[in-house]
Amino acid sequence: MIYPIVIYGSPMLRNVSEPITADYPGLPQLIKDMFDTMHASDGVGLAAPQIGKSIRLFVIDARPWADEDPRLADFTKAFINPEIYERFGDEELFNEGCLSVPGIHEDVSRPTKVKIRYLDENFVEHDEEYDGYAARVIQHEYDHLEGKMFVDRLSPLRRTLLKSKLAAMSKGRYKADYKTKLVK
16 A cells, blocks of 8 residues: 655654554554555655654665665665664765655755664564664654654754745645645
8 A cells, every 4th residue: 555645744743653562453564555655755764654653663775875885785674663872973964855845855964873773574673783874864764753854954044944835835835746645
């Protein structure tokens, strides 16, 4: 099933998500559907709040970046109940976009490395360190679970310059090449 992407201005994108257990109803199918939704929307990451579910789950498929970083050739993962417990390395600017904020891309500063604990789709615990593009996507998707969005990380000046576009988006005035919904 391809879910519609919840758009900026929807209050549910501002909620802190809840942990889940292995008996969460339909979890294997939900993870598959999230990957299908992400691919249908040309994304590399998707968090559950972006499809209207306030649970601590996100998926990433960073294979499109494997030409630039061969370590990403098989980087397709589900992260359940993740906890980033350390962010470190230099702060680096990178142009980010978001399926929930269609048509807007901005330079966002983030640390280049993270340490994260999470459960995979089989509820096996992992404690891993990532850097580069993988660390960036993980941080972006993790923010969604905390009720934050990449536009929150922009300078006050950039946010002011985007204010009218974001206001229009929250009223349903935007273009996207994938299924969306604005939840009030």
